[in-house]
Amino acid sequence: MADAQSKITVFFHGAGTSVSTGWTETFWSSEANLQVAVTECKRKYIPRRKELLGNGATITHVRATSVPSTRLSYIEFIRGKDGEGNFFTKRPSDDFDPTQVDLLCRLQTANGHRRQLWLGGLPDSVTDTIVAQGIDAAFISSPLFKQLGAAIVDLQYAIRWKMKDGSAISYHATPITEVFPIMVRNRKRGRPFFLFRGRRTA
Numbered sequence: 001m002a003d004a005q006s007k008i009t010v011f012f013h014g015a016g017t018s019v020s021t022g023w024t025e026t027f028w029s030s031e032a033n034l035q036v037a038v039t040e041c042k043r044k045y046i047p048r049r050k051e052l053l054g055n056g057a058t059i060t061h062v063r064a065t066s067v068p069s070t071r072l073s074y075i076e077f078i079r080g081k082d083g084e085g086n087f088f089t090k091r092p093s094d095d096f097d098p099t100q101v102d103l104l105c106r107l108q109t110a111n112g113h114r115r116q117l118w119l120g121g122l123p124d125s126v127t128d129t130i131v132a133q134g135i136d137a138a139f140i141s142s143p144l145f146k147q148l149g150a151a152i153v154d155l156q157y158a159i160r161w162k163m164k165d166g167s168a169i170s171y172h173a174t175p176i177t178e179v180f181p182i183m184v185r186n187r188k189r190g191r192p193f194f195l196f197r198g199r200r201t202a
Contacts (some may be wrong), residue, residue, distance in 0.1 A: 004028035004160050004173035006037045009063045010049070012121055014096055015056040021100070023120050025049075027157040028067070028173050034074035037064040042076060044155055048148045051085045054096030057121030059083035087144065088123035096121045102187045103135055107152070109174040113159045117179070118187055127184055134184030149179030 008027045014020060031037040041062050050059050059078050066072040088094035103119040126139040139145060158173035 002030070002173065003171045004067050004158055005030050005032040006034055007065045007067055008037060008041050008157070009065070010041065010045070011060045011062070012053075013058050013060050014121055015058075023118075025117065025119075027152070027155075028160045029064070029155070029157055030173065030175075031064075032066075034064040034066060034072065038062050038074055038076050040155060042078070044151045045148075046078065046083070048144070048151045050083055051087050051144050052119065052148060053085040053121045054088045054094050054123030054125075055091055057085075057096035088125065090125070093125040094123040097124045097127050100186055100188065101127050101134070101184050103140075104182045104185050106180045106182055107159060107176045108178045108180065109159050110177045111174060113161055113174050115159050120187070132183075133181070135181065140181040145181070152176055152179055 006029045008029050010025045012023050012025070014022070029037050031040065041064075046059055046062065053059070060083060061075055061077040063073055063075045100120075101122065103122055105117040105119060106114055107117050108114050122135075126136040127134060128136060131137075133140075153176060156175045158175050160171060160173045163170050163172060
């Protein structure tokens with residue numbers, strides 16, 4: 001079993017009503033060419049992921065980093081409206097949830113490996129913490145959501161796992177075959193990207 005060749009990181013920005021936030025979604029890929037890995041993500045994943053975002057949440061850029069890490073990275077920025085959704089556009093009901101409510105999904109391989117994926121920036125109109133899963137059933141059964149899962153499988157994004165044989169440790173990556181929505185939970189987000197980080201002079 002081979003290891004992953006690149007790590008794909010998708011960067012998000014949430015404008016917010018008072019404080020801006022930033023977060024990422026990461027995947028492991030078997031694509032060794034970093035530019036190709038980014039191009040494929042922009043072609044298959046980004047168009048589907050952005051359509052699940054509410055108003056105020058955007059995809060800003062995509063980065064591919066070599067594995068094992070040799071500090072080689074390739075970045076492409078998402079231009080214009082290419083990082084903004086076209087479906088959840090009614091204000092204020094479709095504004096992305098300001099309470100940092102994210103949809104927890106389970107990614108699974110054919111041989112049983114699992115990992116979590118947090119989908120942030122969802123429109124407030126589809127989250128409902130009163131119901132059991134905290135998410136509108138029509139949303140997670142919609143073609144939009146199913147197309148996102150299909151894109152992850154089609155891109156052969158993988159789950160990376162570690163195997164230990166005595167003192168030897170090796171890493172392997174197994175392609176994801178299924179994406180399951182679990183429930184909505186609160187998740188803390190970090191600072192937005194591209195903030196000025198100059199030192200104070202006084």
